[in-house]
Amino acid sequence: MASNNYEIMEKRALAVREHIIRMSGCGGCFIGASLSCADLLVYIYSDFLRFDPADTLNPGRDYFLLSKGHDVPALYGVFAELGIIDALRLKDHATTKDNIYWHPNRNIPGVEYYSGSLGHLLSVAMGIAWDLKIKDNSNRVIVLLGDGELNEGSVWEGLLVAAAKKLDNLLIIIDRNHFQANMRTEELTPLEPLEAKFAAFGCEVIRVKGHSFTDLDKAFSKFPFSGGKPSVIIADTVRGKGLPSIEERADRWFAKFSDDEVESLIGELHGQENARIHSEIIIAR
Amino acid sequence: MTYEEELKRICDKDSRVLVMTAENRAAIRNLPEMLGDRFIDVGIAEQTMVGMAAGLALMGNRPVVHALAAFLTMRAFEFIRTDIGISGMPVKLVGSVAGFLSDANGPTHQAIEDISIMKGIPGMNVFCPADISESVEALEDIITDDSPWYIRYNPLKEVYKHEPVIKGKAELIGNGKDVGIFVYGTLFSTALRVKEILESAGLGVSLLNVRFIKPFDTEKVHQILTGCGTVVCIEDHFSEGGFGSVLANFCFQNSINRKIININLGEKWFKPALLDDVLAYEGFTPEEISRKILLSTGKKYV
Numbered sequence: 285m286a287s288n289n290y291e292i293m294e295k296r297a298l299a300v301r302e303h304i305i306r307m308s309g310c311g312g313c314f315i316g317a318s319l320s321c322a323d324l325l326v327y328i329y330s331d332f333l334r335f336d337p338a339d340t341l342n343p344g345r346d347y348f349l350l351s352k353g354h355d356v357p358a359l360y361g362v363f364a365e366l367g368i369i370d371a372l373r374l375k376d377h378a379t380t381k382d383n384i385y386w387h388p389n390r391n392i393p394g395v396e397y398y399s400g401s402l403g404h405l406l407s408v409a410m411g412i413a414w415d416l417k418i419k420d421n422s423n424r425v426i427v428l429l430g431d432g433e434l435n436e437g438s439v440w441e442g443l444l445v446a447a448a449k450k451l452d453n454l455l456i457i458i459d460r461n462h463f464q465a466n467m468r469t470e471e472l473t474p475l476e477p478l479e480a481k482f483a484a485f486g487c488e489v490i491r492v493k494g495h496s497f498t499d500l501d502k503a504f505s506k507f508p509f510s511g512g513k514p515s516v517i518i519a520d521t522v523r524g525k526g527l528p529s530i531e532e533r534a535d536r537w538f539a540k541f542s543d544d545e546v547e548s549l550i551g552e553l554h555g556q557e558n559a560r561i562h563s564e565i566i567i568a569r
Numbered sequence: 570m571t572y573e574e575e576l577k578r579i580c581d582k583d584s585r586v587l588v589m590t591a592e593n594r595a596a597i598r599n600l601p602e603m604l605g606d607r608f609i610d611v612g613i614a615e616q617t618m619v620g621m622a623a624g625l626a627l628m629g630n631r632p633v634v635h636a637l638a639a640f641l642t643m644r645a646f647e648f649i650r651t652d653i654g655i656s657g658m659p660v661k662l663v664g665s666v667a668g669f670l671s672d673a674n675g676p677t678h679q680a681i682e683d684i685s686i687m688k689g690i691p692g693m694n695v696f697c698p699a700d701i702s703e704s705v706e707a708l709e710d711i712i713t714d715d716s717p718w719y720i721r722y723n724p725l726k727e728v729y730k731h732e733p734v735i736k737g738k739a740e741l742i743g744n745g746k747d748v749g750i751f752v753y754g755t756l757f758s759t760a761l762r763v764k765e766i767l768e769s770a771g772l773g774v775s776l777l778n779v780r781f782i783k784p785f786d787t788e789k790v791h792q793i794l795t796g797c798g799t800v801v802c803i804e805d806h807f808s809e810g811g812f813g814s815v816l817a818n819f820c821f822q823n824s825i826n827r828k829i830i831n832i833n834l835g836e837k838w839f840k841p842a843l844l845d846d847v848l849a850y851e852g853f854t855p856e857e858i859s860r861k862i863l864l865s866t867g868k869k870y871v
Contacts (some may be wrong), residue, residue: 322684390656397627398655401647408652409633411624438616438648445611445621447775 289331296365298553299324301526303361303374305454305541305549311378311384311388312540312566314354314530316530317430320461320494320521322358326498328426328457329362337366340394346423349409352430352459353387368394403436405429406456411444413454426455426506429448432464435473440485443514447486450512455504458486458516459494461523465569467534478518487516494519529558536561538568572724573597575705576633579712580604586712587625591615591636593665596724615645622660623652631659631712638680638721639671640666642687652702653717654690662687668722668755668805669839669847676838680721685810687719688783695782698734699757700722700727707734721754728758731778739786743760745773748862751812752789753779758801759848762855762864763803770859770868782812790816794825796848799866803828803858808833830865832858 300322308315325338329335350359357377362370369384369392377384383391399405409427416423433439446454460478462468469475482489488509492499500519509515517518522531529547530536541549541563548559570578573596580586580603588600589609600609611618615636622632634641640663642649653660666672667680688695694716698704701724711718714736732740748767752760757778764774777793779785794800794816802813813831820827832853840850848854852861 331655398651401651403616404620404648404652407620407648408624408627410617411621411626412628413624414609414621415625415628415630438620442617442620445617446613446843449609547700 293326293330293497294556295537296330296362297323299365300326300358300361301553302550303364304357305527305546305553307357307360307374307377308539308549309541309543309546310375312538313357313377314537314568316463316523316533316537317352317459317461318355318358319525319527320523321352321355321428321459322361322495322525323495324428324457324459324519325362325522326359327497327504328364329421331501332504333471334423335403337368337394340368344423347409347412347425349396349405349425349427349429350388351399351405352402352433355430355459356386356388359383359388359395360545361393363394363466369544379479388544391513402430402433403438405441406442406446409441409454410442410449410451413451416437416448416453417451420501424453426457428457431458431460431462431469431475434458434475435464443485443487446514451514452508452512454508454514456514457514458518460518461521461531463523463524463534463537465537466567482516482518483537486513488513489516489518490516491520494521495525524552527559528552529561539563570705572701572705572708572722573600576600577603580607583631583713585629585631587630587632589618589632589634590620591618591640593635593637595665596722597635608837615640616648619645619648619660620652623648623656623658625839626653626658626660627656631661633661633663633712635663637678638667638683639678642680642683642719645840646686649687649691654693654827655864657692657716659715661712662717662719663722664719665722665724669844669853670723670755671841672843672847673841674843679838681806681834681838682805682810683719684782684812685719688763688815689810692716694784695721697721697753697780697782698723699729699731699754699778699780700730702727703734703809707736710734725755725756725758729761734780737781737784738784739780739789740778741789742776742778743774745775746796747772747774747798747866749775749777749793749800751777751779751793751800751802751816753782753804753812755805756853759853759855759858760803763858764853766859767862770863772866772868779812780813783866785815787819792823794820794827799830799862800827801832801858801862803832803853805853806833808835830862832861
């Protein structure tokens with residue numbers, strides 16, 4: 285890939301992070317998980333997905349499903365940057381003025397399906413993948429899951445079936461930010477060794493640095509990783525990536541910041557001094 | 570025509586139709602080889618099946634999914650509610666061995682709250698066929714309908730020559746004014762026999778084979794509730810959320826002030842045994858039900 289594409293993606297990722305931070309200020313949002321997958325989503329929509337922002341329902345498109353629905357601010361940030369939705373709408377995301385809220389819904393162009401309840405969209409993605417396979421269509425199906433989401437049994441049930449049905453047009457991405465709602469994943473229900481688990485379930489797995497566009501490019505360009513098997517990318521990421529003052533902080537999963545804090549966080553994002561965060565910690569789950 | 574023959578015929582006619590199962594093949598044993606890629610057995614994985622069905626429906630297909638009613642409606646409940654209900658995907662859920670049909674399996678397998686929870690989902694329709702003939706006859710209409718459906722599948726042999734099944738309409742048998750009986754599904758033949766017993770005791774009886782619980786036939790339901798001296802609702806379901814509760818709500822909404830004799834499972838799981846034994850043990854024989862109705866009308870049981 286040409287290096288100027290990386291520059292475009294870096295700029296886009298910065299803009300997406302700004303959208304996320306602003307959404308944490310008007311009504312709040314799941315900021316930590318949104319920031320961890322921002323680079324993943326920017327990469328997918330900029331360089332991988334066969335998808336026309338001007339024609340979101342084109343039957344020739346690849347299907348992208350966001351199973352960890354609470355990071356939808358990152359998706360909407362990408363949509364705003366691609367011109368699918370007007371960025372001004374994001375400030376109304378927690379009001380009845382718009383259909384944008386804390387989890388994805390199909391009323392927003394570009395959103396393929398409802399999500400929010402964890403452990404659902406792997407199987408929905410499998411239904412789409414099956415349809416494409418039996419109709420001999422070459423569209424690809426990509427589903428993004430959170431690592432906390434891997435606590436849900438339905439994920440592992442779905443993997444068994446996806447492998448049994450040889451869904452090699454399916455790419456499962458794990459945003460491995462090492463946190464779930466209130467703590468590190470390994471402190472609650474350990475997930476590692478994660479590559480071995482997916483491999484044992486019949487998938488072909490690649491593990492990458494989830495904030496490196498060059499690494500992402502290397503991994504995604506290998507898809508499908510193996511004929512007759514679902515592909516899995518485990519992307520190691522940092523919760524709250526881009527904002528050192530909240531990075532890897534278990535208590536900043538959902539945040540509702542004041543206008544001052546938001547401006548200060550945006551300064552921090554752009555390399556100024558660390559933001560001063562004083563709002564109350566919210567235990568959302 | 571058998572259920573699977575009819576399903577095959579519909580699949581041949583309509584390329585959108587796919588058949589899925591969570592390893593519940595009793596009624597569709599011959600379909601795998603007939604349908605090829607349009608038959609999907611996911612194994613014992615009801616949640617995955619329902620999620621996949623939503624994805625398939627999203628792509629324009631009409632999945633007809635099969636599983637034991639208890640596991641389909643309860644194990645996969647949130648998938649039905651969230652992945653099918655919110656978007657109103659035209660997935661057809663076929664639950665087997667519901668109500669008393671689970672025989673000796675025990676309470677794990679008893680789907681006697683299935684109607685309550687399925688009808689609680691916005692946009693979900695509920696069909697409870699009285700026997701195999703109704704199960705088969707309504708299939709095409711339900712599959713071609715654009716909304717989600719729950720079918721309380723019933724393989725029992727028909728004991729009565731029914732009127733044609735019309736979506737949303739009940740079947741009214743008789744026009745007596747002394748007793749009005751509401752029934753659906755497995756207990757239809759029992760209710761038919763109750764009707765004969767009551768008539769031989771000199772009572773006029775109207776029997777409503779409800780068929781569709783949601784949406785139900787409000788016109789005929791209203792007619793029975795307001796036109797009959799005694800009204801009875803017989804069902805193999807918990808009292809909570811069953812058709813009896815639908816009737817109670819309907820009466821309240823329509824200012825119909827009347828008592829309904831509810832013959833259902835109350836709040837208890839039934840004693841596991843073969844169907845005829847269960848019916849006798851739980852008091853669902855025609856004789857026992859007739860005795861209860863006659864007592865309430867002040868007539869002596871003969």
